[in-house]
Every structure is written in C-alpha cells, then in structure tokens.
Amino acid sequence: MDASLLFGLDLLGVVVFALTGALAASRRQLDIVSFAFLAAITGVGGGTLRDVILGTTPVFWIVQPAYVVVCIATAVATFFLAPFVEYRYRLLLWADAIGISGYCVMGAARALDAGASPLGAVVMGVVTATFGGIIRDIVAGEPSVLLRKEIYITATVAGAGLFVVATLVGVPFWPAALLGAFSAFFVRAGALTFGWTLPAYRSRPGRQIPPR
Numbered sequence: 001m002d003a004s005l006l007f008g009l010d011l012l013g014v015v016v017f018a019l020t021g022a023l024a025a026s027r028r029q030l031d032i033v034s035f036a037f038l039a040a041i042t043g044v045g046g047g048t049l050r051d052v053i054l055g056t057t058p059v060f061w062i063v064q065p066a067y068v069v070v071c072i073a074t075a076v077a078t079f080f081l082a083p084f085v086e087y088r089y090r091l092l093l094w095a096d097a098i099g100i101s102g103y104c105v106m107g108a109a110r111a112l113d114a115g116a117s118p119l120g121a122v123v124m125g126v127v128t129a130t131f132g133g134i135i136r137d138i139v140a141g142e143p144s145v146l147l148r149k150e151i152y153i154t155a156t157v158a159g160a161g162l163f164v165v166a167t168l169v170g171v172p173f174w175p176a177a178l179l180g181a182f183s184a185f186f187v188r189a190g191a192l193t194f195g196w197t198l199p200a201y202r203s204r205p206g207r208q209i210p211p212r
Contacts, residue, residue, distance in 0.1 A: 009102065009106075010106060011066060011067065011070055012102070013099055013102045013103050013106060014043040014044060014047075014067050014070055014071060015043070015070050015071075015074050016095050016096075016098050016099040016102070017042050017043045017045075017046070017095075017096075017099040017103070017132050017133070018039035018040065018042060018043035018070065018071040018074040018075065019039070019074050019078060019095050020042055020092050020095045020096045020099065020133065020136060021038035021039040021040070021041065021042030021043065021071075021075070021132075021136045021140075022035050022038060022039040022074055022075045022078035022079070022082070023078060023082065023088050023089075023091060023092040023095070024038055024042075024092060024136050024137070024140035024142055025038045025039070025075070025078075025079075025140065026078060026079070026082035026083075026088055027088055027089060027092075027140070027142070028140055028141065032075070032076065032079045035075040035076070035078060035079045036071070036072045036075040036076070037139075038075070038136060038139060038140060039071045039072065039074050039075035039078070040068055040071040040072065040075070041132070041135050041136065041139065042132045042133065042135065042136040043067065043070070043071040043074070043132065044060075044061045044067055044068065044071065044132070045131050045132035045134075045135045045136075046103060046107065046127065046128040046129060046130065046131040046132040046133075047059075047060055047061070047067075047103075047106075047107075047128060047132075048060075048061070049127055049128070049131045050107050050110060050111070050124055050127060050128040053124065053127070054110065054111060054114045054116070054124070055114075056110075056114065093145075093192055094192065096133055096145065097155075097185060097188040097189060097192060098185065099129070099132075099133075100129040100130060100133070100152075100155065100156050100159075100184060100188065101129075101155070101156075101159055101181045101182070101184040101185035101188065102181050103125075103128050103129040104125040104126060104128065104129035104155075104156035104157075104159040104160040104163075104180065104181075104184050105125065105159055105160065105163045105177045105180040105181050105184075106125075106128065107124045107125040107126075107127065107128025107129060107160065108121040108122060108124060108125030108128075108160040108163050108164055108180070109121075109163070109167075109173070109177065110124070110128075111124035111125065112164065112167065118164050118165075118168060121160070121164050122157065122160045122161050122164050124160075125156060125159070125160025125163070125164075126153060126156045126157055126160055129156040129159075129160075129184075130145075130146075130152070130153060130156060133145055134146065149195070149197045149200070150191035150192060150195060150196060150197060151187055151188065151190075151191040151196050151197060151198060152188065152191070154187060154198060155184045155185075155187035155188035155191065156184055158183050158184055158187050159180040159181060159183050159184025159185075159187075160180060160184075161180075162176075162179050162180045162183045163176050163177060163179065163180030163181075164180075166179055166180070
C-alpha cells in the first residue's frame with residue numbers, strides 16, 4: 001500500500017463525514033463553534049472507537065492533527081456555504097453514503113493489519129463506518145439513520161465483507177478496497193434511490209403484550 005495515498009484517502013473520508021456533521025448543524029441553525037464540534041466528532045468518531053477497540057495508542061488524530069484541522073476547515077466552509085445549498089438533508093444522506101462506503105473498508109483493513117480475525121475485521125469495518133454518524137444524529141437531534149427503513153448497516157457489512165474475502169483469497173489491496181467500497185455504495189445508493197429494505201419484524205396480529 002502507498003502510505004501517502006492511503007493517508008490522503010483517509011483524510012478525504014474524514015472530510016466527507018465532517019461535512020455530514022456540519023450539514024446537520026446547518027439544519028439546526030447552530031453557531032460556528034457547534035458546526036466545528038459536530039464536524040469533528042462525526043469525522044473522527046468512528047476511527048476513534050476503532051483505535052480504542054484495537055488498542056492502537058495513541059488514537060490516530062492525537063498524533064496527526066491534520067484530521068482535526070480538516071474537520072474544522074470543512075465546518076467553517078459549510079457554515080458560510082450551506083445557506084446557498086438546497087435539499088441539505090438529501091446531501092447529508094448522500095455524503096454519508098460515500099463516507100460509510102470508504103470507511104467500512106478502511107476500518108476492516110486497519111483491523112486486519114492489527115491481527116484481527118476475518119469476522120472481527122468485518123465488524124470493525126461496520127463500527128468504523130457507522131459510529132460517527134450515530135453520534136452526529138444523537139447530538140444534533142436528527143432522526144437516526146439506523147431507524148430509517150432503508151438499508152444502512154447492511155451496506156457496510158457488504159462492503160467490509162467483500163473486501164475481507166477478496167483480501168483472504170489474494171486479491172491486491174487496491175482492487176479489493178475498490179470492490180468493497182463500490183459494493184457498499186451500490187447497496188446504499190439503491191436504498192436511497194429505490195427504497196431498498198430488508199424484511200422488518202412484525203408481531204402477530206391481535207397479540208397482546210402480557211402485563212408484568
């Protein structure tokens with residue numbers, strides 16, 4: 001892997017996630033400090049949890065401040081440009097789709113490098129891709145993406161899973177990474193465009209929940 005290219009793509013992923021945090025702040029008409037806070041916790045939240053679980057110390061943004069800097073820069077730019085952008089929630093969803101597609105692969109790759117099992121790497125990819133968005137929605141008071149009917153977590157499972165399988169059978173890193181990222185984006189894009197869902201739980205008609 002080209003370390004400089006990988007670092008650049010990692011920064012790009014953080015920017016995309018930071019953008020979703022800043023867009024959430026714009027929908028709530030918050031001040032610029034709140035923009036920066038939401039952008040930062042969304043941009044580095046998933047990677048932080050990943051490093052904590054994997055025991056990577058210090059956490060990535062502690063030793064490389066560029067991650068926080070790009071989050072703040074994204075927040076400032078969004079603060080001034082968001083008023084000119086229509087359909088900001090739709091943009092948030094599509095930016096989030098791009099972010100989870102890249103980060104489910106990045107998280108799985110970091111986990112494999114740390115010696116995680118294939119299943120553990122897939123789980124780590126899912127956690128890395130989704131945790132920042134979960135925090136964003138909770139802090140901003142937005143409807144959680146996890147509670148929407150459209151496929152969300154399944155897209156990250158598909159992306160991370162295909163990347164890990166491709167890696168195990170000997171596919172070079174970049175083709176495997178592109179396969180995983182594009183697969184995750186395809187599934188999430190289909191969910192946003194066509195409303196793809198998985199079968200939902202339904203209780204039996206007329207069934208009463210017994211009192212305690």
